[in-house]
Amino acid sequence: MVAGRNTPIPSLHLEPRLFIMCVGVLMRALCSCCPTPCECPSPCECPARDNSTLCRRRFLSIVPSDLPTFSQILDLSHNYIRAVPSNAFTHLKYLQELDLSYNQLSRVEPGLFSSLPALRVLLLHHNELKLLPPGIFLGMPALSWLDVRRNQLVILLDQTFQGLRELKHLETGENPLLFVSPGAFLTLPQLQRLGLEDTKLNGVPSSALAALPRLSELRLGGISSSVLRDLSFPDLPLLRVLELDSWPSLGLLEPHSLSGLNLSSFSVTHGNLTTIPEEALKAQIYLRTLDLSYNPISELPARGFGTLRRLEELRLSSGRLHYVPSGAFYGLGRLRTLDLSDNPLTWLAEDALPSPLGGLETLLLSNTMLSCDCRLCWLLHRRLRFGGKSPVCAAPDSLRGMVIPDDPEKLCPDLFTCQPPRIVNPGPRELTVREGDVLTISCHSLGVPQPSIQWVLPQSPPLEDTTVRRVTILPDDALQFHPVQAEDSGAYLCTASNVVGNDSTWVHLEVVPYNGSNVPSSVMAVNGRLLVVITAGGILPFISSVTLCFIFMFLWSRGRGNIKHTAHIDYVPRGNRASTDTEDNKFTMKLL
Template sequence: MRWEEARRCGSGLSPLTQALSKTTVHHERGDWRLVGDKMFVKAIVFWAAWSMLLLFGEGAPVSELPWSCPQKCDCHHEKLQVNCSWKHFTGVPEGFSTETQSLNLSHNRLRTLGRRQFSSLTQLWELDLSYNGIAMIEVDAFQGLQSLRTLYIKNNRLKIIPVGVFSGLTSLHLLDVSNNEILVFLDYTFRELVGLRLLDTGTNDLVFISNRAFTDLQNLEELNVDRCNLTSIPTEALSQLQSLIRLRFRRLNISILPNNSFRQLLRLRTLEITHWPSLDTVAGNSLMGLNLTFLTISYCNLTAVPYAALRHLVYLSYLDLSFNPITALHGNLLGDLVRLQELHLAGGNLLKVQPDALRGLGFFRVLNVSSNQLSTLEEGVFHSVGNLQTLRLDGNPLACDCRLLWVVRRRLRLNFDGRPPSCSTPEKVRGRNFRDFSEVELPGLFTCRPSRIVDRRPQELMVEEGATVAFTCSADGDPSPSISWLTIQQTVLPSTGRVRVLNNGTLEVRYAQVQDSGTFLCVASNAAGNDSISVSLHVLQLPPNHNRTISYFPEESFSLVPAPPATNATAQVSGSFPFDAKTLVIAMTMGFLSFLSSVAICFIFMFFWSQSKGQIKHNANIDFVPRTSMGGGDGVDTGKFTMKLI
């Protein structure tokens, strides 16, 4: 019966068991009954072995495999993870399975890592040693971890990393040593980390990075340096990182970005410089040689856009200069950045964005000038407002007049990033959101009044040389017009110099000269129109023997009438003489002493030079032939001088 049952159940057995059962039944009819019983037992054994093979070899879950887990630790067999964090370990525990791939030893009380501490964990991929107070790591501490990809040693008390600590970690991709007390990176600190992709060194006490500290990091793609005591850019050390793509410098106390700060970083695409409160100078060639696409220089002390440094970055598409005390965005100075798409200048002191400031930027899409002091943003700023997609104007004291009409008319198409701008003036629209206006009311609200020069009385002055004169020019309009002065050759006069335009629009000519004679044009302009008026100046040349008076005018003042002629030959200067007697005596004494010192040095030098020439002939004979009155030399005796050299 057993064999019949086995035969009937053969379909549920393995092929090997089915074959054995058939053979046993066949021999049951002869004298092989005993043998058949033995064969049945063997079949059962083979069936059990085959079932176990399927269970553990093919279908058994990982959780049922034998696993070694240290006491107090939490082990996840299916993920090959061991979590020993917050267990108050003072040393690395033992008993890890050799198949462990992730080990978390953070938030313990480890103080020192000895040599080959983890050598048995050859399959380990991730190791976290953060928040332990580790003060010392011995050389070869990680030897044997040839499969390790990620290593966290952040938030410890390391002051120095001995050369050779990372020996054997050729497969490491990420290393985090931030929030330690590291003072210096020595030569070859990161030796053998040939596979490293990301290095985070932020928040340390770094004062120096050796020139060869980053040797062997030929595949490093990202470097973070944050909150340390570096006083200069480690240019030589950075030049070793030929594959660097992203570089982040945060919270440093460096005041100047010198020329060629990042030379040889040809693959660098992202440079982030943030929270440098002392940085006020970006040298013209500081970014020379870079092919950046993303540049951030924010939370610094820049008072002007570093146009000279930016002009080389023809591949730049994203520029962030936010939270700098920049007051103006000038026109026609960003044209070299032909691929620029985004400009962020939020949180600054912007008072004006001049027309054509973004001229030539055909791919421009995003402008963020929120939280500044702008009263308007004119359409002429952009190369083409049709390409503009996102505009942030919120946080500015905007004057809602004709200059902003182009923004309001595009209020439904423009993306304000959830913060639409609102009006500050005039009173009738104060506080109103740009999206609240209807098309019907726009022509009556967003209006401007053209510029008009108030006093149009002729101004023609005739003065003598040396006089200081001024021409006034005032205008009104809405918005308030700007005043500029031009020469007859259409040259715009500056706000500094002998002939200058004052802040109140007055043209001042100091110490008038004959060549200053001519016609000047005052132009008052705003968004609604321009107005102009001309003035005339004629400077009389004084006779050569005429006694002239030279009047001294302080830098901040001017006179509307010429100075009266002098009655004697003495030049009269209003104000005190710039030097007193004591100053002159000191200056003459210093000059005399300097002269004597120079002479003494020359004599001493000549003395030692002559001594170095050895034996010197002190007498010299000089023959000469005197000239005759007729120009001939016949019959004249040759004379001879003897000269003694001193």
């Protein structure tokens, strides 16, 4: 029978007590599937919008037992958790991110992560883990990010990361790692980013790295070796970013140390490089970013970066560069940023930077003290942005401390000028001294920029700022003889020069040869005292030894008891005239 339009629909009437009982049964059934599906652990927060359970900084010492089943994000960081039971997370089937960082974990229980099929991010950094047993990460097939930095790991064993075939980002740095087993990364075919910085390894773990064919970024540091050996990174065709930072002893990159790589970014910072590794960099023609900051690099070779024609950013800050020579950055037509900050720079050669037609936009010169003279005008006319802190004038004295602005107006040529050298206070030009004296000849000059001093000895090549036998150039450019000898007689030329000219002066030296009549009385007095000391030094030991012998003889004789001072000796005289009287055949001998 089909009900008509006006046919009444029968209604269902339930008693109130029966309705409440049905709702209670339904809620109990739901709770049987989840320990607390709608409740949040008392010390935590559980925002419903993203199914997260936030227990950060709650002074927890254990993991709460009533974690919501449907949690997708669980944050237990910055607590005091020392251990986690193996069944603490077994009911969290939907968990995607687990943060246990900044706790006091010293070990991971076997099977702790075996029931987290949806987990993608696991953070265990800043704990006290000493060992990661092989297979400890089994049960997380979807994991893509693992961070175990800042623990106490000393070794990575074979199969440590077994089962993490989807892992793309691994952080293991800042651990006292001494050894990485060749098979440590064998089961990570998808790994793209690896951090191994601030370790204690003896060298690059080349064998272990060769198992990562998709690796594109590698950070490596803290290694004790001073040399980066040839072929250190084999079988890494996709590696594009290589950072060798905080490697204090690294002083040499062998010519083929980067062979087989096509890098776009390369950095060696906080190392011990004293020169640009030209040979190692020569083949990196696709390099776009190069950072060699915080190395004691004191000199830039001409055209040292000539093959890096795609380079866009070059950083050489915190080195020991005193000047930038001509052609230092030749060929870098695409360079956009050049960082020379925190170097003891005084000037840059006019043709040191790439051609003005290039793309250089920012020149960082923070904390540099430049010589503000005409040599700097060309740089100001390039209208580059200094960025950060602008450089400051170190010379001349009238401009010392002035901040150099980007705008060159009213600076060149009104303030930034050059003056030719002028030797001042030349002193006596004719000198007569005795052989054996210590002599210092000064040569002071003024000019902008500060002139350089060069001395020319008679019938000798120019004397540089080094010690040549007894003759030395002091820090104030004075010429010192220590001591003067007869062959030093002659004419000495002092030359002061800078970019706009030079000045010179002659000094004629006459040395009076040494002889007895010229020996000063003070020297004779010193020799007389020396003779007395030597004589006394020879006589006194002799007298002391003789006296000591007599003392020992006296003591020995006194220890023998009564001593006879005379002895009566009988004797028989030769011949027939011998007397029969025995008294006549005796004599008395004194004993000493």
